[in-house]
Amino acid sequence: MALKLLQLKVYSLEPVALSSHLRDPVCNFRPRRSRVVALALKKNPKRLKYATPRFTKEDGLLYVEVDPSGADSWKLEPVIDILRKGAVGVIPTDTVYAIACDLNSHSAIERLRRIKDISESKPLSILCHSFHDIDTYTMGFPRGDGQGHTNIFRAVKHCLPGPYTFILTASKELPRQCSRYGTKAVKYASRKNVGVRMPDDAICQAILEKLDAPLISTSVKWPKENEWMIDPVIIADTYGPEGLDFVVGGGVRVADPSTVVDMTGGYPKVLRQGKGPKLHWMVSEDNVDAVDHEKGLAVDEV
Secondary structure (H helix, E strand, C coil): CCCCCCCCCCCCCCCCCCCCCCCCCCCCCCCCCCCCCCCCCCCCHHHHHHCCCCEEEECCEEEEECCCCCCCHHHHHHHHHHHHCCCEEEECCCCCCEEEEECCCHHHHHHHHHHHCCCCCCCCEEECCCHHHHHHHECCCCECCCCCCCEHHHHHCCCCCCCEEEEEEECCCCCHHHHEECCCCCCCEECCEEEEECCCCHHHHHHHHHHCCCEEEEECECCCCCCECCCHHHHHHHHHHHCCCEEEECCCCCCCCCEEEECCCCCCEEEECCCCCCCCCCEECCCHHHHHHHHCCCCCCC
16 A cells, blocks of 8 residues: 655644543544555654654544653643543653553543554553552552561562562552442442552653553553554554544553552562563462463553
């Protein structure tokens, strides 16, 4: 399929148009279908339509290009505004890109699942800005009891922010669609655990700080392949037609997910080795598949 060169469009920083599925609809979104070649990162004409110093909006999709250092984080204000209105979009983390939305927006979480084609029985992770957020939505990290149990909280403080997903016991503050699963037709079944991330990424942390609330997230993968998508422009072109509201581009990433550590047992257990190194206070799990099935946690998330 031949790719045509698209004309570059630049828009000023005015109120952002959203799709009609948000609470404050001001724009009509018309999906368009297209395909791109994953390896054509530099010469792909699709990249040109987003190549502006500020931000662009194509067919209802807001695309914001931010320096990986976060030096121009002022560009994120339109993203923060629409996130508060129930938008679903893609943001960078210190591992791979993530589809994210407001933790307290039930409709946004439902749309996130629909865009990613995730069943309601599959748990989602939360992205936190601080330990205060973690303590609010979970029971926190083990702090030792003076009877031989290690103070894990003190150890974790040295590796967060960082490329780890910690499975913790959820608190009552976590919305039920995050800690429970099922359908509207059946009674929700309790899910006591949740995956928690505090990414060491300037853009992601700027979004979380400005929003002043955690985000629900799931990793961005090719729709029909179990492989991460690492180019934000190709992500926008692939998931934009599915109903995505925005994409924050922070450069092409490396397909290296987080290390998943289960903190709900008697000792920290590594369920998946990823970007974060296994530390001396963590224990490896030999039969990862069995543990994943038992915990019901999708360890391929971010």
